[in-house]
Amino acid sequence: MDTYLAIEREVIRRRRWLNALRGLRWGATVSLAITLVYIGAVSLGWPERVPWSLLVLLNLVSLLYGARLGYRRSVALQEDLYRVDRAFGLGEKLTTIYELRRAGGAEDFLEALYRKTQDLSLDPARALPVPRSERRAWLLLGVLGVATLAASLLWLSGVPPLPLAGLPFGSAMTSARPDPSNPAPRETTTSGSESEAQEQAAGQKSGRASPAAALAEALRELQGGLKSGELTPEQVHAQLARLSEQVPSSELERLLAPSGREELQRALEEARQQLERALSGGADPQSAEPEDRSGPGSSSSTEEAANPPQGGSAPSGKDEAQAQPSDQANASSSGQAEGEQNNSSASGESSGGENSSEGGAEAASAGEPSEGKPTGDDLRQSSSPSSGSGVGEEPGSKTAASGKQPLPTQTELPIHSALLPKDAQVLARLLTQGIPVDLIGQQPDGTPILRVSLPQVEALLELRSLPPELRALVRAYFLAIGSEE
Amino acid sequence: MLLEERLARSQEAFQRLTREIQRVIVGHQETIRGVLICLLCGGHVLLEGVPGLGKTLLVRTLGHLLGLKFARIQFTPDLMPADILGTNIIMEDESGRRYFEFTQGPIFAHIILADEINRATPKTQSALLEAMQEKSVTVGGRTYSLEDPFMVLATQNPIEMEGTYPLPEAQVDRFFFKLLLNYPSADELDEILVRSALEGALPAARIFTREELLEARQLVSQIPIAEPLRHYIVRLVAATHPQAEGTPPLVRDYVEYGASPRAGIALLWGAKANAFLEGQLNVRAEDIHQVFLPALRHRLIRNFRGEAEGIAVEEILQQVLERTPEV
Numbered sequence: 001m002d003t004y005l006a007i008e009r010e011v012i013r014r015r016r017w018l019n020a021l022r023g024l025r026w027g028a029t030v031s032l033a034i035t036l037v038y039i040g041a042v043s044l045g046w047p048e049r050v051p052w053s054l055l056v057l058l059n060l061v062s063l064l065y066g067a068r069l070g071y072r073r074s075v076a077l078q079e080d081l082y083r084v085d086r087a088f089g090l091g092e093k094l095t096t097i098y099e100l101r102r103a104g105g106a107e108d109f110l111e112a113l114y115r116k117t118q119d120l121s122l123d124p125a126r127a128l129p130v131p132r133s134e135r136r137a138w139l140l141l142g143v144l145g146v147a148t149l150a151a152s153l154l155w156l157s158g159v160p161p162l163p164l165a166g167l168p169f170g171s172a173m174t175s176a177r178p179d180p181s182n183p184a185p186r187e188t189t190t191s192g193s194e195s196e197a198q199e200q201a202a203g204q205k206s207g208r209a210s211p212a213a214a215l216a217e218a219l220r221e222l223q224g225g226l227k228s229g230e231l232t233p234e235q236v237h238a239q240l241a242r243l244s245e246q247v248p249s250s251e252l253e254r255l256l257a258p259s260g261r262e263e264l265q266r267a268l269e270e271a272r273q274q275l276e277r278a279l280s281g282g283a284d285p286q287s288a289e290p291e292d293r294s295g296p297g298s299s300s301s302t303e304e305a306a307n308p309p310q311g312g313s314a315p316s317g318k319d320e321a322q323a324q325p326s327d328q329a330n331a332s333s334s335g336q337a338e339g340e341q342n343n344s345s346a347s348g349e350s351s352g353g354e355n356s357s358e359g360g361a362e363a364a365s366a367g368e369p370s371e372g373k374p375t376g377d378d379l380r381q382s383s384s385p386s387s388g389s390g391v392g393e394e395p396g397s398k399t400a401a402s403g404k405q406p407l408p409t410q411t412e413l414p415i416h417s418a419l420l421p422k423d424a425q426v427l428a429r430l431l432t433q434g435i436p437v438d439l440i441g442q443q444p445d446g447t448p449i450l451r452v453s454l455p456q457v458e459a460l461l462e463l464r465s466l467p468p469e470l471r472a473l474v475r476a477y478f479l480a481i482g483s484e485e
Numbered sequence: 486m487l488l489e490e491r492l493a494r495s496q497e498a499f500q501r502l503t504r505e506i507q508r509v510i511v512g513h514q515e516t517i518r519g520v521l522i523c524l525l526c527g528g529h530v531l532l533e534g535v536p537g538l539g540k541t542l543l544v545r546t547l548g549h550l551l552g553l554k555f556a557r558i559q560f561t562p563d564l565m566p567a568d569i570l571g572t573n574i575i576m577e578d579e580s581g582r583r584y585f586e587f588t589q590g591p592i593f594a595h596i597i598l599a600d601e602i603n604r605a606t607p608k609t610q611s612a613l614l615e616a617m618q619e620k621s622v623t624v625g626g627r628t629y630s631l632e633d634p635f636m637v638l639a640t641q642n643p644i645e646m647e648g649t650y651p652l653p654e655a656q657v658d659r660f661f662f663k664l665l666l667n668y669p670s671a672d673e674l675d676e677i678l679v680r681s682a683l684e685g686a687l688p689a690a691r692i693f694t695r696e697e698l699l700e701a702r703q704l705v706s707q708i709p710i711a712e713p714l715r716h717y718i719v720r721l722v723a724a725t726h727p728q729a730e731g732t733p734p735l736v737r738d739y740v741e742y743g744a745s746p747r748a749g750i751a752l753l754w755g756a757k758a759n760a761f762l763e764g765q766l767n768v769r770a771e772d773i774h775q776v777f778l779p780a781l782r783h784r785l786i787r788n789f790r791g792e793a794e795g796i797a798v799e800e801i802l803q804q805v806l807e808r809t810p811e812v
Binding site: 078079082083086091092093095096098099100106108109111112113115116 | 487488489707708709710711712713714765766767768769770771811812
């Protein structure tokens with residue numbers, strides 16, 4: 001009898017273990033589903049405030065609850081004893097003993113069966129192995145779990161939190177910035193945490209950011225990088241392509257829907273206005289905005305961009321551009337000084353370098369006058385023959401003259417020498433490789449005048465297979481920088 | 486006395502019985518075993534085989550060895566029920582007064598050999614129905630009980646169908662087992678020839694008493710069977726029904742009527758008796774497997790398609806056995 005009872009206990013223990021394993025599998029499945037939902041939701045920017053610890057806690061609860069449910073599941077002891085009987089060739093003795101103990105009667109047969117089984121020594125685990133279906137399910141679950149973990153790690157390592165509610169635009173641009181071997185541009189960029197903080201601050205200021213706003217933010221960063229020379233044209237193109245890939249399709253579909261178009265247009269208009277403000281150095285966007293653009297949003301800009309003045313290349317300009325860096329190095333002592341203080345700052349603001357990055361980010365996002373970043377206002381001032389050098393001057397003081405005039409669709413882009421990289425090779429690449437910008441002249445103070453070829457921009461946009469709304473936004477961007485005076 | 490000792494003694498007696506039968510009957514071990522199982526369960530046996538295979542000899546040997554009252558009824562077309570059951574005849578006492586007295590027929594024996602049962606008319610065949618099922622006969626408004634043990638062993642020839650009356654299904658169902666006798670192998674035939682030259686083919690001694698048989702029956706009835714095995718029997722019987730869910734394809738396609746509940750009873754008791762003969766204390770799945778075919782082969786009725794295509798009942802039952810899960 002003792003032997004039978006010991007076997008029965010072992011069988012119950014084994015069955016509970018198997019049930020717990022099964023419950024654990026279900027818990028793991030639920031846990032995996034929770035993780036996938038979480039990752040999916042994060043990638044769509046929903047659970048902005050849900051911490052990882054909550055996810056870990058949910059997973060643990062799911063696993064433990066599943067295992068507990070499985071363990072407490074009722075055990076069909078007779079069936080398991082029958083399996084043990086069959087596995088060890090016991091002639092159904094254990095099952096019969098169980099039956100006689102339960103039903104009572106036939107005491108002599110029960111005693112005889114006890115005597116027959118008293119020398120048994122067996123391991124019920126052999127009779128009750130983990131079912132093949134269970135093993136397969138665990139294998140599948142393991143593969144899925146590892147894949148999810150790998151994807152999460154890759155995603156986390158390559159894509160830090162981004163300006164627009166976690167969308168990976170900003171991080172993609174951060175990762176695409178110049179390599180660490182070039183320390184000068186890195187000095188101008190803020191650290192990851194600082195930029196995140198700035199981005200979050202910008203996001204908080206503008207409320208819950210939309211994908212279009214994030215796009216505008218990303219393009220603004222591109223603009224900054226382009227102007228400051230941190231990004232080569234190839235990098236700009238590459239990042240534009242990445243931007244197009246990273247825009248969530250669901251968001252695009254939503255934005256492209258009839259109801260979403262208005263929102264997108266508003267966002268595009270807002271982005272355009274922010275670009276205007278950034279370029280005009282804090283000028284009142286309403287006063288700086290031409291009346292013909294305040295109508296149906298960027299569509300007019302798009303139409304204008306479709307028929308830009310032809311800006312063909314100027315061989316002579318290119319020749320001049322070869323010698324330009326050395327000239328630029330001596331062109332403006334004030335600009336040079338500012339450049340040393342802050343590579344990304346071309347203005348001689350009293351706020352200095354310590355406020356430049358932070359202030360620039362806030363200004364860019366909130367539409368406030370930029371104090372530390374090079375702005376289109378500087379460029380406009382320098383492009384104007386009467387304005388002289390814009391370096392160190394208050395940008396807002398010039399916007400009254402330039403901002404009230406309608407923005408022409410121009411393709412000339414004067415760039416102050418201080419904004420250009422000191423590295424002549426970088427400049428050469430900028431001027432000759434890929435980017436549709438031609439050096440067409442030089443101002444008396446040495447500021448080169450570049451011309452953006454909008455047809456080439458258009459051709460590049462076509463090549464990038466960007467979504468239509470994104471393409472319009474990029475087009476608006478180039479129109480905006482092309483419209484600088 | 487311990488249960489094991491009682492069981493061992495009874496089992497030893499049946500082993501001796503088997504050995505003695507095999508001294509007379511060459512081969513046919515499965516048939517002999519089936520007959521003994523039916524004897525232990527109080528069931529009746531339908532033996533089917535071509536002439537000359539030793540059907541009658543087997544039954545005669547069994548009756549002789551058991552020391553029980555043995556009767557042989559040769560079924561012919563002109564056999565009447567009274568020839569089996571007995572009849573009231575007019576008697577006259579010393580005072581000249583006449584009265585009816587019942588004269589028992591051959592049915593009033595322990596072991597009945599109903600030879601070539603399918604040659605008798607249905608009316609005569611049906612005379613056996615009450616005796617086989619109720620173990621009693623009613624003649625002239627009076628019912629007479631048959632003494633226990635009562636066992637009918639009927640034989641029939643499957644090839645000579647002219648002038649025969651196939652047994653009705655109701656009667657066939659009353660047979661516990663249907664056992665088939667096949668042709669002996671060459672070695673067995675040689676042994677038959679050797680023995681036929683000897684005199685006194687039947688063993689002289691009776692080795693089993695009626696009381697021993699009844700005690701063995703009691704032990705068999707006590708052998709326990711576990712619930713999963715009972716459920717297994719239920720699944721096996723249910724799987725022979727073509728309209729049931731999940732039946733094997735052969736059943737679905739070729740069976741008109743499945744096994745009756747009597748089949749389940751036969752399986753249960755047959756398995757118990759088989760376990761007893763194997764020296765086991767309880768029923769095993771193997772015991773059910775061993776008695777499955779003899780218990781069910783005469784209870785399955787094939788449809789027209791099955792008969793036309795010559796699908797053997799054994800083939801259908803084999804598929805049922807293979808496809809029915811034990812647990």
